[in-house]
Amino acid sequence: MTPAEYHACDRRRHPPALTPNYKTSVSRSPRFAALSLQNSLSEITGPVFGHNDIDPIDNDLIRNYAKEGEPIGERIIVHGRVLDENARPVPQTLVEIWQANAGGRYRHRKDTYLAPIDPNFGGCGRTLTDADGHYFFRTVKPGAYPWRNWVNDWRPAHIHVSVFGRAFAQRLITQMYFEGDPLIPRCPIVQTIPDPAAIDQLIAPLDMNAGVPLDCLAYRFDIVLRGRRSTMFENRLEGN
Amino acid sequence: MPQPLHYLRETASQTAGPYVHIGLAPGAAGFDIYREELGWDIAGPNAEGQRIIVEGVVIDGTGAPVKDVLLEAWQADAEGRYAHPDDPRHAEVAEDFRGWGRVITDFETGLWSFQTVKPGQVPARRPLGPAVKVRPQSAGERTDALGRGHQGPRRQAPHINLWIVARGINLGLNTRMYFADEAEANAADAVLNLVEQVHRRETLIARPAGERDGLPVWRFDIRLQGDGETVFFDI
Ligand SMILES: [Fe+3]
Numbered sequence: 518m519t520p521a522e523y524h525a526c527d528r529r530r531h532p533p534a535l536t537p538n539y540k541t542s543v544s545r546s547p548r549f550a551a552l553s554l555q556n557s558l559s560e561i562t563g564p565v566f567g568h569n570d571i572d573p574i575d576n577d578l579i580r581n582y583a584k585e586g587e588p589i590g591e592r593i594i595v596h597g598r599v600l601d602e603n604a605r606p607v608p609q610t611l612v613e614i615w616q617a618n619a620g621g622r623y624r625h626r627k628d629t630y631l632a633p634i635d636p637n638f639g640g641c642g643r644t645l646t647d648a649d650g651h652y653f654f655r656t657v658k659p660g661a662y663p664w665r666n667w668v669n670d671w672r673p674a675h676i677h678v679s680v681f682g683r684a685f686a687q688r689l690i691t692q693m694y695f696e697g698d699p700l701i702p703r704c705p706i707v708q709t710i711p712d713p714a715a716i717d718q719l720i721a722p723l724d725m726n727a728g729v730p731l732d733c734l735a736y737r738f739d740i741v742l743r744g745r746r747s748t749m750f751e752n753r754l755e756g757n
Numbered sequence: 758m759p760q761p762l763h764y765l766r767e768t769a770s771q772t773a774g775p776y777v778h779i780g781l782a783p784g785a786a787g788f789d790i791y792r793e794e795l796g797w798d799i800a801g802p803n804a805e806g807q808r809i810i811v812e813g814v815v816i817d818g819t820g821a822p823v824k825d826v827l828l829e830a831w832q833a834d835a836e837g838r839y840a841h842p843d844d845p846r847h848a849e850v851a852e853d854f855r856g857w858g859r860v861i862t863d864f865e866t867g868l869w870s871f872q873t874v875k876p877g878q879v880p881a882r883r884p885l886g887p888a889v890k891v892r893p894q895s896a897g898e899r900t901d902a903l904g905r906g907h908q909g910p911r912r913q914a915p916h917i918n919l920w921i922v923a924r925g926i927n928l929g930l931n932t933r934m935y936f937a938d939e940a941e942a943n944a945a946d947a948v949l950n951l952v953e954q955v956h957r958r959e960t961l962i963a964r965p966a967g968e969r970d971g972l973p974v975w976r977f978d979i980r981l982q983g984d985g986e987t988v989f990f991d992i
Contacts, residue, residue: 615780
């Protein structure tokens with residue numbers, strides 16, 4: 518395939534930089550408009566990962582940090598596909614996740630929430646998508662936690678998700694929420710996203726067909742990255 | 758109603774939050790979990806080129822360093838080749854040159870730094886519009902299949918692509934770092950020239966800052982907002 522550029526970033530889908538109800542954004546948001554570039558080789562390429570980079574256990578958060586027992590919490594599978602806007606799978610791409618434990622506490626030196634650390638839970642995992650763009654993790658459902666923003670703001674249960682895609686232009690970090698959580702509409706970070714349909718797309722439905730009877734529930738979370746143009750008319754990225 | 762277009766819509770971005778280290782740099786969060794954390798080696802020992810250190814701080818709109826930022830660097834090797842199958846020359850890239858790195862800032866000072874090799878010049882896009890017909894002026898110039906002459910491939914000035922995420926940043930910020938000692942290439946670079954306000958181009962240029970461990974240090978501070986706000990790109 519001739520290297521081709523990616524569709525423009527869908528700015529109506531993403532949150533703007535300045536979102537005053539999420540207070541930290543006020544001093545960390547650029548005031549000038551981003552300068553739009555046509556893709557060059559610098560944007561249509563990106564890091565490539567392989568099975569040598571990770572271990573098979575890395576996608577099992579129930580076991581990858583377990584010391585003397587298993588972590589406390591509701592056992593779940595999180596699975597889905599990484600696709601592009603053309604509905605094509607993104608294979609062999611690195612998906613990394615991190616989350617709080619079942620009590621809502623992170624294993625992080627800067628997290629001082631009063632809920633206890635779980636000695637058997639690290640809270641991170643990573644995996645590569647297969648040829649169909651499919652990925653899966655096993656973990657425990659994270660708890661909600663309070664955070665300093667307005668006086669009584671709570672984060673809904675969520676899993677942070679990082680995806681590379683095939684090109685640096687597709688790089689994405691987002692968060693997955695759980696169907697039915699009443700904290701979702703109250704969360705200032707969720708509400709940075711102006712389009713209600715884009716918020717719905719971050720909410721993973723319960724997927725009973727993918728769970729394991731008598732063992733764990735499952736949630737399905739598909740991730741859509743920017744699509745790539747087909748080269749119907751030549752507009753070469755390489756110069757001469 | 759027109760026919761529907763059946764494109765999927767992009768998954769929206771959400772901030773990486775204050776605990777991004779757990780997922781992407783767990784050692785910094787305070788625990789050891791993976792056999793190997795990714796992103797510490799941009800250019801392995803077999804990668805040719807001049808070894809350099811790049812460092813800086815990310816500064817917020819109040820002038821304070823941001824201490825919980827994570828940066829990713831993506832760059833070509835010393836010959837201007839990306840380690841990616843869409844680069845026609847990727848097969849020539851040294852095996853241990855990945856060109857991708859991930860760094861976090863120091864929790865106390867906000868300083869980040871990484872070691873790499875100075876990138877070479879990457880091919881640029883062909884300018885829009887019909888190809889300009891220029892007869893070759895000398896034997897050193899080349900002709901294409903249609904006999905049109907040209908000045909040789911257009912190339913971008915050496916640069917490192919950077920992506921910045923942190924608490925309070927809703928969508929990762931893209932920028933580029935260029936080198937002050939490449940004045941001629943910088944002056945001809947199509948991306949730098951796209952920055953209309955000439956003085957803002959300076960925000961994309963790293964300055965030499967002495968030596969450390971025998972390697973030249975390049976300083977590149979990033980200002981998220983306010984005086985000297987860095988130019989960010991919508992790529
Ligand atoms: Fe979180």
